[in-house]
Amino acid sequence: MVETGDAGRDLVGFVLPDSGGLVETADATRPYVLLDADGAVAEPVSAFFAELQACGGAPATIRSYGMDLLRWWRFLAGWEVAWNRATRADARGFVRWMEIVPKPARSHWRRRADAGATPAPGARPLADAPNQVTGRAGPGRLYSAATRAHCETVLRSFYAFHLEEGTGPIINPFPAGRERRRLPVVAGRAARQSAGGRYRPSLPQRLPRRIPDDRFNELFAALRHHRDRALLAFWVSNGGRASELLTSRQRDSLPGEQLLGVIRKGTRAYQQLPSSPDAFVWLRLYQEEAWREGVPQDLSEALWWTLRRPFRPLTYHAARAMLNRANALLGANWTLHDLRHTAAYRMARDPGLALTDVQWVLGHAQLSTTQIYVSAGREEIIEAVLAHHQRQARQTEVPAVPASGYRAESLNDLFGGAQ
Structure with a gap:
């Protein structure tokens, strides 16, 4: 023993x-x-x-x-x-x-032979550098x-x-x-009694990460298929979870009402989410292309399918692999959940949209969960602080105005015209 x-x-x-x-x-x-x-x-x-x-x-x-x-x-x-x-x-x-x-x-059949070796036991590796x-x-x-x-x-x-x-x-x-x-x-x-277990580590408080508009346009342009463009358009417009969107059937798409039905992750309840018109345009382009290739066309069938034969309903891991291929082209590491955060930020920061409505769309049980999207995101905070430093620099660059009574030619002779 x-x-x-x-x-x-x-x-x-x-x-x-x-x-x-x-x-x-x-x-x-x-x-x-x-x-x-x-x-x-x-x-x-x-x-x-x-x-x-x-x-x-x-x-x-x-x-x-x-x-x-x-x-x-x-x-x-x-x-x-x-x-x-x-x-x-x-x-x-x-x-x-x-x-x-x-x-x-973990060994994987796609792992390259020249991949980095596992560090020796006891060597505490450093965290990966930020993307x-x-x-x-x-x-x-x-x-x-x-x-x-x-x-x-x-x-x-x-x-x-x-x-x-x-x-x-x-x-x-x-x-x-x-x-x-x-x-x-x-x-x-x-x-x-303290929250959680005695051996539970403390978790840092992190702001949800959204994709800036210019970065999202780059990500959208890196996609190669109408199906992938339709998926991103829905994720970033209705705020559904990645797994929830993949539960939709062909009967759940209502372009005339701009609604898409999904099965919620926690409650397993059916809910129709408002989506953007562009999302339904890309969806129609994908469906026309998929039906010509032989994807089953029936209202009770899945809405999202693989692109190669034999056709199978799209899974979460296949959707994540699709996003990873686009990330590889851009050198990024966006995740599917970042799209949900992006949609939540866009809706929560809209003054014409009530926060309780955003809570309903996102499927949050508590309003406090939705309120985290009201605060500025990481990119907005960095942009605001950098603008602050620029304003400070401009203030220090303003030349001092000499007091009245000093002759300009005397100051030029003394300071060389730099005042």
């Missing part, structure tokens, strides 16, 4: 085993199953997935939770620790390992704070579920946040 205490572990030299996996199934009641190191289904995870599904979790949510649980399962397998024997020291070691060790390299076009840093070699926070939340919820069911350890390895002792006892435990 491997030593489970922090003192007996070499977290820097630990290599995460490539065992088990998260497998998608055709069973609607079990969209994903987690396989352990022996290839058997991890039933504790399946029970947790069933709880998520009963609480309204979409298959994409189950997959996201499953990836975090798979990482934890592999970590425990590397130290020969059973999931229900995990202690707080195991959880603390896992959190520390995610913070200091580079992400394991010159977007100003956003690319994915670094370390796990981001958001990834670590999401993973901690998932694992804490997983053990909390089994603690309630009586099927897991009697103590949650991922504890809740420490109490804030500075508050008086009369404030109550709920008031003194």
